[in-house]
Amino acid sequence: MNKYLTLVILFFAGLIISAINPHDYFTWILEVFPAILGFLALLLTFKRFRFTYLTYVFILLHCYVLFIGGHYTYAMVPAFDWIRDVFHQTRNNYDKVGHFFQGFVPAMIIREIFIRRDVIQRKGWIAFLTICVCATISVLYELLEWLVSVTSGSAGDSFLGTQGDIWDTQSDMLFAIIGATCMVLLLSKVQDLRISKMQT
Secondary structure, eight states: OOHHHHHHHHHHHHHHHHTSSOSOHHHHHHHHHHHHHHHHHHHHHTTTOOOOHHHHHHHHHHHHHHHHHHHHOTTOOHHHHHHHHHTTOSSOOHHHHHHHHHHHHHHHHHHHHHHHTTOOSSGGGHHHHHHHHHHHHHHHHHHHHHHHHHHHGGGGHHHHOOTTOTTHHHHHHHHHHHHHHHHHHHTHHHHHHHHHHHHO
């Protein structure tokens, strides 16, 4: 079976499973919508710009993070309730996993585009600007969460998911920056190798 088709099947399997009796469908739609939008964008651009398979795999992993968060809501993922109780945390921290991926995976996408499209002439700037773009994406997402919460009232509380933490927005952005930084530090050489193999 075509390896890309396998990823598509896994995407839809995760999406369908997450849609079975979620906590509430309004929150589910809000949480999985970025994954659906991303899938459509990747599908439409697949022939013109095909990412490395490694990047597609991590995009799928990010989608699964969104599917789980959409099904349970980020504040109520059972495994992280258990972690909260065992380690005496004050909240369910699954949303921090989501925001870490919100930095890590976009960093893979952005860095690959920068390199393969030769966007930045001075290569020493690639790492810094990749992290900057990811930080900007995180800021825009937090503004979107705020807008949805303001316009939908209590219906948007599960989407906002602050759990009473007044610093939730700031820590969400921090985790996205940490995720982007980890990608640049830990996976750049692997990504470079995959890009070079694709271009030969």
